[in-house]
Amino acid sequence: MLRRDISYILRNKTFVPALFAKECRNYGTSYSTVHQEPPGPLIKTEIPGPKSKQLLKEMMDIQQCGSVQLFANLEKSAGNYFADADGNLFLDVYTQISSIPLGYNHPALLNAFRSDSEVRALVNRPALGVFPSDDWPKKLRDVLLSVAPPGLQHVMTMMCGACSNENAFKAAFILYCTRKRGGKTTFTDEEMKTALLNIPPGAPDLSIMSFKGLNSSGAFHGRTFGSLATTKSKAIHKLDFPSFEWPVARFPEYKYPLEEFRRENEQQDKECLADVEEQFDRWEKKRPIAGVIIEPIQAEGGDNHASPEFFQELQKICKRRGAALIIDEVQTGCGPTGKMWCHEHFNLPSPPDLVTFSKKMLTGGFYFKPEYLSPQPLRIFNTWMGDPSKLVMLEQVIKVMKTERLLQLVEETGKVLKSGLHALETEFPFMINSVRGRGTFLAFDAATPELQDKIVKTLKQNGVLGGACGICTIRLRPALIFRPKHAELFLEILRNTLRQLMSCRC
Amino acid sequence: MLRRDISYILRNKTFVPALFAKECRNYGTSYSTVHQEPPGPLIKTEIPGPKSKQLLKEMMDIQQCGSVQLFANLEKSAGNYFADADGNLFLDVYTQISSIPLGYNHPALLNAFRSDSEVRALVNRPALGVFPSDDWPKKLRDVLLSVAPPGLQHVMTMMCGACSNENAFKAAFILYCTRKRGGKTTFTDEEMKTALLNIPPGAPDLSIMSFKGLNSSGAFHGRTFGSLATTKSKAIHKLDFPSFEWPVARFPEYKYPLEEFRRENEQQDKECLADVEEQFDRWEKKRPIAGVIIEPIQAEGGDNHASPEFFQELQKICKRRGAALIIDEVQTGCGPTGKMWCHEHFNLPSPPDLVTFSKKMLTGGFYFKPEYLSPQPLRIFNTWMGDPSKLVMLEQVIKVMKTERLLQLVEETGKVLKSGLHALETEFPFMINSVRGRGTFLAFDAATPELQDKIVKTLKQNGVLGGACGICTIRLRPALIFRPKHAELFLEILRNTLRQLMSCRC
Known part of the structure; x- marks a missing residue:
């Protein structure tokens, strides 16, 4: 039949x-x-x-x-x-690799550019770091900050998920180095000179840690060279490209149904957290870890989950070690888990240091704690730094999500x-x-x-x-x-x- | 007074x-x-x-x-x-860091999204590498290929200048490695495994060469970690960020007016080309050069020019050395030099291997020779791979440029x-x-x-x-x-x- x-x-x-x-x-x-x-x-x-x-x-x-x-x-x-x-x-049920928030041709989006001001935001794309439009601060507040993860009140816009992650790395490196300099916001001649030569101390030998399962596929954080160094999903994404040798810790591999394998899964958490500590120790002298990037659910890598307790403990370790905790919500953000941000399910005692987004958010970007404000301008910077027309659409998406x-x-x-x-x-x-x-x-x-x-x-x-x-x-x-x-x-x-x-x- | x-x-x-x-x-x-x-x-x-x-x-x-x-x-x-x-x-006279082709509020752009099909291209941004819209191949042909640099008939779209350059690097690395494998398009287990660990042979120790003047500021190719490694303009762009130690060759430093200093400037060309050769020799064993990226005019670095003869000779060296010549037309492309592409002024005997663009083109991307077509899919890839709405606008820009x-x-x-x-x-x-x-x-x-x-x-x-x-x-x-x-x-x-x-x- x-x-x-x-x-x-x-x-x-x-x-x-x-x-x-x-x-x-x-x-x-x-x-x-x-x-x-x-x-x-x-x-x-x-x-x-x-x-x-x-x-x-x-x-x-x-x-x-x-x-x-x-x-x-x-x-x-x-x-x-x-x-x-x-x-x-x-x-x-795949929606352009999880990037269509309201389905196809939603009336709210089809009508988003009916008025002149929205069309102007679209056709006069500015260099947002130099000459943004006069409604931009308000847009950042009313749109992006209105849905910020609890406790985070700062945001940068970017173009896509990969460059959002890369700029979150930059923010982590800047804070790490500023602290190492004892808060000094000026640079030595040697730092200035070596930065241009891509060698330490100006271009320091630091790293970002990411995650991979023992037997499974691992993290996906994008495909530009910095983000790709932390991506551990499939060889074909990485073959033939030079990369940074950066630390990788184990991500839990749970057995399902969860309630049947509670003991085994708790053991996974323990082993993986021990591995995180071990990586910090191991890389301390070789290439210190300035930040740890992790997806709330490793999506590209196979929808690998970790428990709220795992994330809570990971945050504690990062705090103790002085490394930024970067939560990559590029695929999980903007509602598909039933909360605006997936990490809200984890009941973290304090907000993550940096939360990156893209896809359903339509614009790339990242939220961050105030200590990650760069002491100087022009360091987290590029020509466009996002696209105001994407916020025009996101504003509609958020409205529809609420109503x-x-x-x-x-x-x-x-x-x-x-x-x-x-x-x-x-x-x-x-x-x-x-x-x-x-x-x-x-x-x-x-x-x-x-x-x-x-x-x-x-x-x-x-x-x-x-x-x-x-x-x-x-x-x-x-x-x-x-x-x-x-x-x-x-x-x-x-x-x-x-x-x-x-x-x-x- | x-x-x-x-x-x-x-x-x-x-x-x-x-x-x-x-x-x-x-x-x-x-x-x-x-x-x-x-x-x-x-x-x-x-x-x-x-x-x-x-x-x-x-x-x-x-x-x-x-x-x-x-x-x-x-x-x-x-x-x-x-x-x-x-x-x-x-x-x-600065136009949002050179990124506004037709000035503010050009009627052709204000009217670009009057019809439903253009609005649909805007609000249903697809994953172009998986489910593009049925008019996409035609758009690539009618818009991007209609203004392709002479001799180039292939194009990939991207998000911005930095990711266009990074993906051009990837294309260069892929061809370099494929040739090294004798054209084989499969990978060994060791390559697959080490690629995920970010170490050779899967993640090979290769490099991209860029340029810096002896006394002046140098190349600018973007700020994501791969493109930033080739950027040599200002220390503040690079400080505190780990980088790839990659070769840098000298870019000519001319004296003006050119006709008064012909001999000195020709000498500059000679010395810089000799330096290019020297870098190839020096890095051959350490970290072979798979590609050379250069702006037709180093813009961020101080509008540093080099002669057509310099570029012609550089192309010869790249061909002889088996390295890709990547012309970064992010700032020079789309007409401001009086030709669609600045390198058209150089009378190169054959097209450059890869030509990257963004800014006035409104979409990022790169043109390339057929040998840079990746043998496998999913290697030059990301979720969005550009944005069709930018081609809607670019189509108008090109029309206005012509009429x-x-x-x-x-x-x-x-x-x-x-x-x-x-x-x-x-x-x-x-x-x-x-x-x-x-x-x-x-x-x-x-x-x-x-x-x-x-x-x-x-x-x-x-x-x-x-x-x-x-x-x-x-x-x-x-x-x-x-x-x-x-x-x-x-x-x-x-x-x-x-x-x-x-x-x-x-």
Whole structure:
């Protein structure tokens, strides 16, 4: 029967989950208003379809774009649905690598640039560190500081996640060196001269510590050379590029369900925290650690979680060692875990030193404690330092999040999604396991890397865009407007997909 | 009399150059339509004025922004005129660190997002390496490739200048290593493992060479950790940050006027090219050079020029040594030298390997030769990989450049500006010298760093925003719509400024 399902899909080039079949038939392919979501996915061609293949060929003439999966029809995409160039509609639980906060074509965003002042902010992009517009301080306050992590009241804007992390590193290095100089804010001739030669003492031999699991994939903090040095997810991200030899500590590897493996997981925390201490000792003389960067959930690395206690202890160690604790909320920030910032789940006794963001926040940047204010200007600096038009959009995103109580919705949808995934891991115990996550920032493991790949591909053929991460993980990164009905639809398609694959394996 | 000028300015808080005085009086302060330029600068307050000071105070509570000079009133800014929060109007020859191609509020840009498809490109920013929109290949062709440097037909988009340079480095490293592997596109287990540890052979000990003058300031290629390693402009950009110890070769230091010092300058070329060869030899065993990055004009470093012959020879050396020649056109690209790309002035026998861009191009990115296509996907990659909305604007910029023949205008205005500057260096030989440049991408030196600072500050008080660079240089970076009348106005204000300062020094 399941084999028949597949051949039916291939023959008819459509796939409509039973639950929505009727609604979808009435709806047909006449879907045209962008603000209205279709009732479900609709697959009319093989994936990728002929138009996507043709476009890929055209683009391959211009650049290496072998990673491109599909081409979007942005006119037809709406809400949680991604429309492709071939007329297929997908339920999108990956949302452009977790970077679309309100789904496609949200009216609040479509209308964000209706007034002249917003258009001017867009077309007159200033050098924000030299000639910002007169509403910029207010925008920083009203938009970015209105959603700042508790206890943090300072923020810098940047372009993307990688440069946000790199500038957080810079802030950590500046404070570390200023303290080492006894607070002196001037430099010696030797420091000035050697800085230009890229050698100590002006360019000191310091480091940033990041994390990697013992057996799993690890941290992802970006791909520019500084951030890439702390990225430990996949070799292909790093091969052939010179890098800084910087310390790496162990990130916990939990067993699931958590409550069944409490003792083992607590032991993981202990061992990993001991490793952090050991790294500090080991690198003290070689290349002292000025900062520690960590994701609240290692996303690219496979949705690896650590307990609130782990983060609390890590903060204590950083404080004692005089290193900055940099929380990289590039993927976790802006609501998908049910709180604005994922680290709010950790009940840290005091705010992290630096919190970086990008993706759903639409602008890059980082929040920081006042001691990380650079003593001199022009050190955390570049030409653009962000983009005011992104704050125009973010302002709308935050408004919608508040008026539509999207953090609550994330909690609510997350519950449906997570309990559904738990049911599926019980139903298909040899295929998927280790359901985990917060809010709708959820994941599960496939039994093997091959199965991970098959699930993602088959989900796509069945009308769902999902994302792989780590070694065998499948991650859900829906938009904040993902509702329980979408969760149910997704779960139904996932169930059908697993059944399909199970029967294929027989 | 000049002293009286200053006191007049301070007393009346206005400064209107004689040439435009009448027109400006009629015009008064009633200026309101954004598309129409005012007839000249208008200074009503001390600089910065009380509102700018208040805004700076507010912003200082949020971040270190000591580099902020003025706050823009974007409603009142128009064309070549920057309006500040205090109602002052400046003739802008610095244009947000050279990043405003068509001046403020150009109608073509204000209207760029009138249609739904452009708004959709703006509010649904995709992960361009995975799910680009169906018009993206066409946009790359019609917009970016339509203005590609001669001979280059491949392009990647990026976020900003720094990440464009870093990704060009990556492309250089990939080709270098692929060749070293004899073209093999697979990796050994050891390479895979060591890449994740940031050590050779997976993270090889390779380098990128950049340039610095013997006595002058040097290259600027950005501030992220990879690009910063090649930046040699000012210590304050680099202090306290760990860096890669990479080779630096000498950049020529010419004497002006060029025709008077032909022999000396040719000698500079010879010595610097010999130094390039020497660096290749010296680093061969220590940290081989995979690429050489150079600006056609070292801008941040002080508008340092090198001859076409120097660049031709440099290209030959790179070819012979198997290193990529990366031309950083972030500041010189998009027309300000009178050609779309400054390196077009150099008559290179074949295209450069990689050409990076940002600023006036509004999007970051780089053009490249086909051999720099990465053999695998996901290596030159990040979440956003640029921003389609920037191409919407760039498309308009290119259209306006063509229909209004702006490259010709740049040539024409440049001639007026340069001959005027030559006249001023003859009139004030003890104050300014070494007038140089192409198109309107012009510069001159002040006799001392102190005078450089005074000239820039006094120009501002007199209604002109100019930029300092290098040790004692003043650079002109007007928009592409800067006309001979603006050049004349600028020259008049500069002349008055120099007179003022001359009399102050007496």
